[in-house]
Amino acid sequence: MAFGDYQNEIYFGGLRGSVPPYPVAFAALELTAEAALPTSVWSYVAGGAGDERTQRANVEAFARWGIVPRMLVGATERDLSVDLFGIQLPSPIFLAPVGVVGIAAQDGHGDLAAARASAATGVTMIASTLSEDPLEAVGDALGETPGLFQLYTPKDRDLAASLVSRAEAAGYKAIVVTLDTWMTGWRPRDLTTANFPQLRGAALANYVTDPVFRAALPESSRNDPRAIVEQWASVFGNPLTWADLPWLRSLTTLPIILKGICAADDARRAIDVGIDGIYVSNHGGRQANGGLPALDMLPDVVAAVAGCVPVLFDSGVRSGSDVVIALAMGATAVGIGRPYVYGVAVGGTAGVIHVLRSILAEADLLMGVNGLPTIASLRTADLRRVGALSD
Numbered sequence: 001m002a003f004g005d006y007q008n009e010i011y012f013g014g015l016r017g018s019v020p021p022y023p024v025a026f027a028a029l030e031l032t033a034e035a036a037l038p039t040s041v042w043s044y045v046a047g048g049a050g051d052e053r054t055q056r057a058n059v060e061a062f063a064r065w066g067i068v069p070r071m072l073v074g075a076t077e078r079d080l081s082v083d084l085f086g087i088q089l090p091s092p093i094f095l096a097p098v099g100v101v102g103i104a105a106q107d108g109h110g111d112l113a114a115a116r117a118s119a120a121t122g123v124t125m126i127a128s129t130l131s132e133d134p135l136e137a138v139g140d141a142l143g144e145t146p147g148l149f150q151l152y153t154p155k156d157r158d159l160a161a162s163l164v165s166r167a168e169a170a171g172y173k174a175i176v177v178t179l180d181t182w183m184t185g186w187r188p189r190d191l192t193t194a195n196f197p198q199l200r201g202a203a204l205a206n207y208v209t210d211p212v213f214r215a216a217l218p219e220s221s222r223n224d225p226r227a228i229v230e231q232w233a234s235v236f237g238n239p240l241t242w243a244d245l246p247w248l249r250s251l252t253t254l255p256i257i258l259k260g261i262c263a264a265d266d267a268r269r270a271i272d273v274g275i276d277g278i279y280v281s282n283h284g285g286r287q288a289n290g291g292l293p294a295l296d297m298l299p300d301v302v303a304a305v306a307g308c309v310p311v312l313f314d315s316g317v318r319s320g321s322d323v324v325i326a327l328a329m330g331a332t333a334v335g336i337g338r339p340y341v342y343g344v345a346v347g348g349t350a351g352v353i354h355v356l357r358s359i360l361a362e363a364d365l366l367m368g369v370n371g372l373p374t375i376a377s378l379r380t381a382d383l384r385r386v387g388a389l390s391d
């Protein structure tokens with residue numbers, strides 16, 4: 001399927017029932033997802049840190065950039081494929097890791113819905129440590145599409161090693177280590193919701209199936225949800241430092257990507273110690289409020305990395321145009337977070353497929369009408385900031 005086919009189905013196909021029963025515009029998708037979810041779940045997935053100004057700024061930042069279109073290019077054929085660690089990906093987007101995504105799914109299996117959508121579209125998924133299905137089952141559901149595993153590094157080093165070796169055995173192609181969430185930030189919406197969903201034991205499938213985690217639980221409480229949650233809370237977040245990186249590196253021969261790196265100096269230092277990929281993200285504004293929009297931190301990191309390793313990006317991506325702008329800024333691949341969660345909420349696997357295909361179709365058509373038919377051509381596009389730097 002060429003990604004632009006989606007547009008053909010909707011417009012040139014004559015609205016003949018091939019239109020999915022889901023909203024196309026992000027604003028409408030968001031409203032439908034909110035209506036489909038209990039308040040506590042909506043608060044968790046849609047909410048962020050503090051008064052959420054950074055979360056909003058992530059989205060708004062994209063509107064401050066524009067691409068100068070090129071004509072007479074005849075961009076009838078587009079190629080959106082990218083190379084990541086020698087793997088040819090059919091498209092430059094991926095599913096960002098989303099923990100506890102099962103709470104947004106009718107059947108509780110949001111991770112499997114995302115993995116099946118990944119299998120159907122070829123869009124790579126980064127599977128979260130905090131999933132309601134074990135990483136092996138998620139890996140199976142990915143089919144032929146390569147997957148990456150996101151690691152929340154536990155305090156227990158043996159448990160960390162176990163999770164990584166399971167991810168290797170399950171065929172994941174890289175380990176994405178999230179640095180910005182060894183504890184959760186100040187999230188008023190969650191704090192004021194009676195039914196704070198994060199501690200649902202159900203999202204601890206990777207822990208309860210892990211031999212190291214199980215061995216640390218007294219035999220009598222191996223099936224006790226409270227004991228499991230308590231044990232999880234005591235090991236969850238390891239505030240890693242630079243001194244831990246050689247140990248992390250020693251855990252696997254798979255590529256390691258560090259998620260949450262936003263400072264040029266941190267990126268350079270990570271590469272110096274043998275890290276294989278940098279992932280610019282501010283966790284969708286869920287961790288630190290008052291920070292810069294993630295997009296505005298991308299150019300400095302891309303410059304510092306200077307092509308040595310791939311630079312992944314997420315936070316605030318809502319459309320194909322956003323994807324194109326982040327790629328033009330030098331991102332190797334661009335992560336879809338909340339939009340796919342809303343896809344899970346409105347239609348499970350079909351909803352996620354719809355969201356991904358809509359984003360890809362828009363990016364594809366935009367590259368066509370802008371006369372920038374390949375990712376390589378996007379990289380040399382004339383990208384301008386709209387308005388003054390201080391606006």
Ligand SMILES: Cc1cc2nc3c(=O)[nH]c(=O)nc-3n(C[C@H](O)[C@H](O)[C@H](O)COP(=O)(O)O)c2cc1C
Nearest residue numbers: 045096097098099128178283284315316317337338
């Ligand atoms: C509900 C939710 C759960 C998340 N859980 C994780 C997680 O388990 N691991 C992780 O690295 N990032 C997690 N993130 C952050 C996403 O990977 C990504 O950085 C973020 O969603 C990007 O912002 P955006 O959704 O506003 O575009 C989560 C995000 C959301 C919305």
Ligand SMILES: O=C(O)C(=O)c1ccccc1
Nearest residue numbers: 099100130181184198286
């Ligand atoms: O909500 C999140 O963004 C997230 O990553 C997380 C971290 C710890 C527990 C639950 C979710």
